[in-house]
Amino acid sequence: MPNSFRQGPDSRGRFGQFGGRFVAETLMPLILEVEAAYEASKTDQAFQDEWRRLLKDYVGRPSPLWSAERITAHVRKSAKPGKGAKIYFKRDELNHTGAHKINAVLGQILLAKKMGKTRIIAETGAGQHGVATATACALFDLPCTVFMGATDVERQQPNVFRMKLLGAEVRPVSAGAGTLKDAMNEALRYWVANVTDTYYCIGTVAGPHPYPMMVRDFQSVIGEEAKVQMQAAEGRLPDALVAAIGGGSNAMGLFYPFLDDPSVQMYGVEAAGRGIDTHEHAASLAKGRPGVLHGNRMYLLQDDDGQVQEAHSISAGLDYPGVGPEHSWLHEIGRVRYVSATDDDALDAFQLCSRLEGIIPALEPAHALAATMRLAVGMDADKILVMNMCGRGDKDIFTVAKLLGERL
């Protein structure tokens, strides 16, 4: 075991065997340029001040830490005496644009400006990262193109319209299953053709180095705040953290500041789709093996020939066959435990949270909530659990209504 879990990545962008820079030569010089610019920004006080100012006055940070008393009471009803941990939500769904994605987007857009880039591209699954990128581009007056799988365009119509309102161009990608993986392929292809003026704003902790590190660092504001807020609320560290995992950015942001606190257990929740033993899921860590896609080595859903398999999840944001390299590493060394929740689990948690807490969660954190409740039932009542409520569910109401047989 390493002395610290917070030393990665190494100079090659590796977390153990994971990560790296597996990109075509055309992109390589630009990737190195992004890395140099990012390293310089870390010690650039004006850059950091501007990012913090945007987080506070534009995004509305810090996001609150909410004691979810009715969910906690609900869990305790079915728990044995003395069991049922206290559940808190880290409320990143209250951010401007409705999800955690904006944290890293603002950092990256500031970086793109600093690098002199004049166009922004992004990929998006659920549309949250696309909306966040379109928002930041509106604010900074930069043209923005968002690549989105055709299937996701269909199931996330509200976010597609929001992006258009914000002045972004949305390009539907019909290759493959028309989901996040295909959107990322197409964004990378576009980038290769437009390297000189374009910055690729990646939404998750995946892609070639330095993206997994950079997005993690920007998202770590979530965990840093949670640590301070928990100290104020309970005078101690939480006992467990739970977050949903697609590529893994909201989870990495919550977990990273706590990685060296050994008393804090961590659970990443993968999307089990129609069931982890079916072929329709997005559980890359449970069912995949290490592979290389989108510029990095990570756990990947693939067949025996190394062909990438399509993922499935009710949640467009978790519908991805890979998982970021740092999660892949944390999984292998056992620092974080990765569990899963099915489409049905998420749908139940979505409705329960709406009724009990008055919070309509996005389908992504609904997965985390399903796992949170399962974990909390077995934990002692004096234990504390923090779940990242990483997005709000407005974008999902059409999908959910359809599944519940409601006509809107």
Added chain:
Amino acid sequence: MSRIAARFASLKGTRGALITYLQAYDPDPATSLAILRGLPGAGADIIEVGMPFTDPMADGPSIQLAAQRALKSGATLSRTLALVRDFRAEETATPIVLMGYYNPILSYGVASFCVEAASSGVDGLIIVDVPPEEADEIEPDAKAQGLDLIRLVAPTTDDSRLPKVLAATSGFVYYVSILGITGTRSASRESMAAEIPRIRAHTDLPIVIGFGIRTPAQAAEAAGIGDGAAVGTALVDVLAGSLDEHGRAKSDTVRRVLDAVRALAEEIRR
């Protein structure tokens, strides 16, 4: 001397080489092998065989669709190697270069892949998503088996970076003549005329120009400026255009692809 070095040596001073690209198993194994066997006679000096992959990130729509057809007709990495073995049973002089992406190789096992590729008659590898920074992933095994690792040099590869890329290259240098993915733009004479001497100042290896070469005239021009021209998408498009509405080969598919190769070869020899 390797087959690749021998081929360039035999052409030196006369003309540039024609390098053709088609995907293994596109649109089916029998047609693919028939085309492969016909390529040397049609004038291909070096044959690139694409290794089908679900997520070809450096390729445009034509080659993406080729990969889908190939995978649908059962392509795997071991079957691609078997295809090369079948070709080699009858042809020993024309170099074969496998081009593709890293994950299928990683999944196969890098060491056993290199052993079996070499024993199947493969001469070189172009692995698009393994840049020099990640060279140690495959270089030791490829070298041990005498496989050339052919690297891409792009317009973005500046003078400070060129030595690093070239140091990791053997066989030939593959100059990506456009900013972009395969088959989407055309290289201009001016940019090729400016870039090739820049690369030549750093290496004695032959330089092949690809990614933006479509017509016989462009191929002849590129083969004149560099040491060879690689044509992929244009041939894949001819193949795709010859298929029936279900994507199956028709009786003239092989002939039409080889005719297109012949037209390229004739222009280069003119």
